[in-house]
Amino acid sequence: MQEGGGRLETGKEAAAVYKTEKATLYYADFLEIAGSMEDNSVDMVFTDPPFELAGGGMKNGKLNYEGGEIFRNYGFSTKNIPFTEWIPxxxxxxxxxxxxxxxxxxxxxxxxxxxxxxxxxxFCELLVLDKKMTVPSTYYPKRAEFILMYRKGNYRKSHFLGSTVIEERMPRGKEKRHPTEKPVSMIEHLVLCSTLENEVCFDPFMGSGSTGEACIRADRRFIGVEIEDKWFTVSQNRIMQL
Ligand SMILES: C[S@@+](CC[C@H](N)C(=O)[O-])C[C@H]1O[C@@H](n2cnc3c(N)ncnc32)[C@H](O)[C@@H]1O
Structure with missing residues (x-):
C-alpha cells in the first residue's frame, strides 16, 4: 500500500483508507466495514462481485470441463461471500x-x-456486455457478460442512452491490470446515465479500480473497497494518477 492513507477504526478490525478530493478507497473486507456506512448514503452502486466459476475456464492450456470441477484459480481470493450476505x-x-x-x-x-x-x-433491466470476442464453451462459444440493473424504491427519471447491448473491447495485454478487469468506458456510460455531476458511486469489490477511474472521468465521486493488498495498491496508484 502507498503512503497517503489514514486509518479507519471499524469495530474489531481496522481498515486502511486512502482519500483524495473525489475518491475514498478502503483496504478492507466489505462485510467488515459495511456497518460503518450509513443507510441511504450513496447515489449508485456498480460492482463486479467475486464468485466461483463452476466448471469451464482453462486448465493447463485446455478447457476445464471434467466433472463440473470448481475452477478456483481466479487471480484473487473470492472469500466466497454468499450473495445473500452482501446484497442486503x-x-x-x-x-x-x-x-x-x-x-x-x-x-x-x-x-x-x-x-x-x-x-x-x-428489477429494471438485463444489460448485455458484448465483448466482441468469443471464449470456447461446451455449448455455444461465449461472447457476453451480463449486467443486472435494479432500483431501490420508485422509478426516477434519468437519461438512459444507447441500448441494452453495450459493445466494448475487454482490457487485454499490457493494458490489463486485473484478471477480471472491466472496460472503464462501459462503466462510465452507466455512471453518466444514472447519476449527476458530483454524486457518489460505490463499488464494494473494486479490484483494480475500474469503477473509480470511470467515476473520476465522469466527474462523480467514488467510494471503493478491496480486500487484497495487491489490488488495493493497483487501484490507489490508478486513482492517484488521474
Ligand atoms: C471480479 S473482481 C473485480 C474486478 C474489477 N471490476 C476490475 O475492473 O478490476 C472482484 C474483486 O473483489 C475482491 N474481493 C473479494 N472478496 C472481497 C471482500 N470481502 N471485500 C472486498 N473485496 C473483495 C477481490 O479481491 C477482487 O479483486
Missing amino acids: EIYRILKSRRYFYVMTNDRNIFSIHKACVDCNFK
Whole structure:
C-alpha cells in the first residue's frame, strides 16, 4: 500500500483508507466495514462481485470441463461471500429511487437475481456486455457478460442512452491490470446515465479500480473497497494518477 492513507477504526478490525478530493478507497473486507456506512448514503452502486466459476475456464492450456470441477484459480481470493450476505447491505446503503448494477456470468445470474428481489430491489433491466470476442464453451462459444440493473424504491427519471447491448473491447495485454478487469468506458456510460455531476458511486469489490477511474472521468465521486493488498495498491496508484 502507498503512503497517503489514514486509518479507519471499524469495530474489531481496522481498515486502511486512502482519500483524495473525489475518491475514498478502503483496504478492507466489505462485510467488515459495511456497518460503518450509513443507510441511504450513496447515489449508485456498480460492482463486479467475486464468485466461483463452476466448471469451464482453462486448465493447463485446455478447457476445464471434467466433472463440473470448481475452477478456483481466479487471480484473487473470492472469500466466497454468499450473495445473500452482501446484497442486503447494498440495499441499505443505496439511496431510495437509485440504481444498483451488478455484473454476472450466465451461471450466477439466477442466484444474484433471487438475492436482489428477496431484499426488495426492483428489477429494471438485463444489460448485455458484448465483448466482441468469443471464449470456447461446451455449448455455444461465449461472447457476453451480463449486467443486472435494479432500483431501490420508485422509478426516477434519468437519461438512459444507447441500448441494452453495450459493445466494448475487454482490457487485454499490457493494458490489463486485473484478471477480471472491466472496460472503464462501459462503466462510465452507466455512471453518466444514472447519476449527476458530483454524486457518489460505490463499488464494494473494486479490484483494480475500474469503477473509480470511470467515476473520476465522469466527474462523480467514488467510494471503493478491496480486500487484497495487491489490488488495493493497483487501484490507489490508478486513482492517484488521474
Ligand atoms: C471480479 S473482481 C473485480 C474486478 C474489477 N471490476 C476490475 O475492473 O478490476 C472482484 C474483486 O473483489 C475482491 N474481493 C473479494 N472478496 C472481497 C471482500 N470481502 N471485500 C472486498 N473485496 C473483495 C477481490 O479481491 C477482487 O479483486
